[in-house]
Every structure is written in structure tokens, then in C-alpha cells.
Amino acid sequence: MYKLKIISSTVRPGRKGPLVAEWIAGLAKETGDFDVEVLDLGEINLPLMNERMHPMLRKYEHEHTKKWSALIEEADAFVFVTAEYDHGYPSPLRNAIEYLVHEWAYKAAGIVSYAGISAGTRASNDLKRDLATMKMVPLTEQVNIPTFTHFINDQNEFVPNEMSVKAGQNMLKSIVRWTKGLKLIKEDQ
Ligand SMILES: Cc1cc2nc3c(=O)[nH]c(=O)nc-3n(C[C@H](O)[C@H](O)[C@H](O)COP(=O)(O)O)c2cc1C
Numbered sequence: 672m673y674k675l676k677i678i679s680s681t682v683r684p685g686r687k688g689p690l691v692a693e694w695i696a697g698l699a700k701e702t703g704d705f706d707v708e709v710l711d712l713g714e715i716n717l718p719l720m721n722e723r724m725h726p727m728l729r730k731y732e733h734e735h736t737k738k739w740s741a742l743i744e745e746a747d748a749f750v751f752v753t754a755e756y757d758h759g760y761p762s763p764l765r766n767a768i769e770y771l772v773h774e775w776a777y778k779a780a781g782i783v784s785y786a787g788i789s790a791g792t793r794a795s796n797d798l799k800r801d802l803a804t805m806k807m808v809p810l811t812e813q814v815n816i817p818t819f820t821h822f823i824n825d826q827n828e829f830v831p832n833e834m835s836v837k838a839g840q841n842m843l844k845s846i847v848r849w850t851k852g853l854k855l856i857k858e859d860q
Contacts, residue, residue, distance in 0.1 A: 673747040673850050675705040680753045680764035682713040689713070690829040691785050691819065692752040698839045699750070704847050710742060712763045719766055726772045736770055743774040748781075748850045749807070750842075755786035755794035768801055776806035777857040779849035781842040782813040790815035808853065812845040814838040 677699070679692040692709045699705045717735055724730045731737050753760045768775070780802045784791025792815050799809040814835055816822070822831045 672706045673704060673847065674745055675699055675707050675748050675750065675846070676742065676746040677707065677709045677750045677752060678764070678767070679709060679711045679713070680751065680761045681756075682716070682761075682763045686713055686754075687785070687819070687823065687829075688752055688754055690823060690827065691783060691816070694829045694831065695750055695752060695783050695814070695839055698836065699843055702840075702843050702847075704843070705748075708742075712767055715739065715767070717763075717767055717770065720769055722770065726770060729773065739767070740771055740774055743771055746778060747854070748779045748846045750781040750783060750846070751798060751802070752783045752785070753791060753794050753798055755784060755789060755791040758789075758793045758797075760794040760798040764798070765801065768805060772805065775802075777853045777860070778807050779846045779853060780807040780809045781846050782809065783816070783839070783842075784814070785816040785819035788817055790817035808849055810842060810845050810849065812838070812842040814842055 677692050677696050679688040681688040689711050696707050696709050699707045717739060722736055723732055731740060782795050784795040795813060802809040816831060816835055823829055
């Protein structure tokens with residue numbers, strides 16, 4: 672079993688990100704390949720990056736950073752669930768990424784984007800660049816959901832169509848494959 676952390680990118684009250692995150696978490700659990708945890712940045716509530724030292728040094732002063740570092744360090748792989756804000760990915764996610772360096776490295780990163788007609792593809796492309804900078808491997812297989820509010824039912828659950836489910840399953844398969852390989856690279860550091 673691999674430890675998969677699903678990171679939900681938005682923090683505003685009433686955010687929809689956690690609904691999408693719960694959906695992909697459920698799909699991941701169904702595979703039997705992962706021990707799954709959802710990390711909702713709205714709950715984790717990191718302040719704007721306020722560490723004195725460069726994160727390369729891992730000399731964290733603040734309790735919130737130590738906790739965030741431990742959560743990310745123990746992960747084998749990630750799924751980033753990202754909204755599209757102004758044609759990019761939301762700034763709370765950028766902030767959460769820049770708190771750390773080593774903890775992210777040599778881990779596979781799936782992306783689930785949700786938005787209006789754009790399906791969040793601009794946010795996803797924007798995010799991939801920053802994930803690669805942190806030595807994560809952003810996967811080709813991803814899920815981009817257009818007009819995502821059409822898939823939120825009266826019980827406030829996100830229930831996407833078959834196409835998104837297939838895309839999610841493909842992405843999760845790819846995460847397993849890459850995580851096997853990347854473990855070798857990580858051990859060789
Ligand atoms: C600040 C802001 C910027 C947005 N920019 C975009 C955008 O560029 N493209 C888009 O399709 N939707 C955009 N939207 C609409 C979001 O897709 C929609 O509000 C979604 O629910 C945001 O995710 P959240 O609920 O998790 O915050 C924007 C929403 C907000 C609040």
C-alpha cells in the first residue's frame with residue numbers, strides 16, 4: 672500500500688474543492704493500492720510563508736510548518752485537486768508548496784482540476800511547472816472536469832460522469848507505476 676495524500680487547494684468559506692477531493696479519495700480507496708488521506712488547505716490553514724530560513728535547510732521555527740512537513744514527508748505520492756482562479760492555480764496551494772522543498776521530491780503527482788468550460792486546464796499547466804521545480808513528477812494522466820457544478824447533487828456530493836471516472840482510474844494506475852519506480856530513485860539519494 673502506498674500513502675497517497677490528496678491536497679485540496681482552496682480555502683475560501685463555501686469552497687467546493689473538498690467535494691472533488693472526497694470523490695477522488697473514494698476512487699483511490701477502491702483500487703486497494705493506497706492508504707488515502709485528504710488534506711484540505713482550508714482546514715490546515717497555513718499562514719503566508721513565514722519561516723525565517725530557506726526551506727532547503729529544514730530548520731523550521733513554527734509548529735504549523737513542522738506539522739505540514741511531517742504530513743508531506745510521509746507521503747509516497749500526491750493528488751493535487753485544483754480549482755482555476757484567474758487562469759492559474761489558487762495561491763494558497765502555491766503558498767503550501769513553497770513552505771517545503773525536500774519533502775516533495777521524487778514523488779508522483781496526479782492532478783484533478785475543476786472549473787467552468789476550461790476544465791481548469793490552465794490551472795493544471797500552471798501547477799505542473801511548479802511541481803516539477805520541486806522534483807515531483809506531474810503525470811500525463813490527469814482529470815480535468817469542465818462545468819463541474821453540474822456534477823454536484825442535492826446532497827452536496829460530487830458525482831462526475833463516466834469519462835471523469837475513467838480518467839481518474841487511469842491516473843491512479845499511473846501513480847502506482849511511477850511510485851514503484853520513484854521509490855528506487857528516492858532510496859538512492
Ligand atoms: C477568485 C476566483 C477566480 C476564478 N477564476 C476562474 C477561472 O479563471 N476559470 C474558471 O473556469 N473558473 C473560475 N472561477 C470559478 C471557480 O471555478 C468556482 O468558483 C469554483 O467553485 C472555485 O473552487 P472552490 O469552490 O474550491 O473555491 C473563479 C472563482 C474565484 C473565487
